[in-house]
Amino acid sequence: VFLLFKSSLFNFVGGNDGYYRQNFGQQFMDALIADRKTFFTEDTLRTLVLVLLSAGTIYLFLKKKLSETKVIMAFAVLIVIDLVGVDRRYVNNDDFVPSIKMNKPYQATEVDKAIMQDPEHFRVYDLVSRAPAKASYFYNSLTGYHAAKLKRYNELYDFYISKNNINVLNMLNTKYIIAEDEEGNPFPYTNPDANGNAWFVENIKLVNSANEEILALDSLDTKKEAVMMAENGYASFLKDDIMIDTTATITVEVYEPNYIKYKSKSAVDGFAVFSEIYYKEGWNAYVDGQLTPYSRVNYVLRGMNVPAGEHVIEFKFEPEVVKTGSRIALASSIIFVLLLIGGLFYNFKNTD
Structure with a gap:
């Protein structure tokens, strides 16, 4: 039919x-x-x-x-x-392709090799490669692809990063920008104005909405100022007059996907901005081992009060869902073992 x-x-x-x-x-x-x-x-x-x-x-x-x-x-x-x-x-x-193509899907170019020689922690903005994941394969990148996207970062990318807004690139610690020269060859442009991994600010600008917060980034001097929503619960922790020590420093000691360790030194209490994406569902902050609240600033980044003196600041990824899942898995395993032992004991007893 x-x-x-x-x-x-x-x-x-x-x-x-x-x-x-x-x-x-x-x-x-x-x-x-x-x-x-x-x-x-x-x-x-x-x-x-x-x-x-x-x-x-x-x-x-x-x-x-x-x-x-x-x-x-x-x-x-x-x-x-x-x-x-x-x-x-x-x-x-x-x-089906050779395993080396899967284990090493991208081959490092001379530009990639030059950037990877830099031992510091930074981000790279690739304007040349058509493969969005290529830069992320070799170093921390502003681009990449994942089906599950962070909404705020995606908005920031569409609003500023894709338009090459240098102010936003600086606060994201974009030290290298891969561009093309006049002959069309890629080269790594070094951005000397990148803010670094963390820095102290002199002033915090409070706004009333997320729209005002993202719009403020266009003209905000991110090296000296930070913007935060007034309804943010962390606003109550802020001081009216933020002091600044021009010699204060925050340096990265350990940088891993689920753990970042900083060392701060300042003569006065200050407010620090960290060039890491804010994600409250799992990331906890510790100052000298004590759990410490932190906030979202500059639409996507992290910020927190840092006391005077020398301190160790740690960010640990400790999602509660993983802990809950581990407890459930452990309890299930224990119950299974008990049932297995009970069944064997019952069978052995009846056999006798």
């Missing part, structure tokens, strides 16, 4: 055909519909052959010309042919 009446039963038109026709023309649409009809015909014939072979196998079994074992083997072969035929449409020889 499908083969004989396919033209009357199906029109082979898709929901996006209007878009395809507008952008690629009617000739492209005609070829696309012809391909759809070809795929339909080939799959219908393929299914018909499998059905006839299956029916023939059953018929021979009913006529006692095939044993049950041979029927099972015949169906096993047909099933394998069916599965392999369809699966190879999605995974075939073209999808």
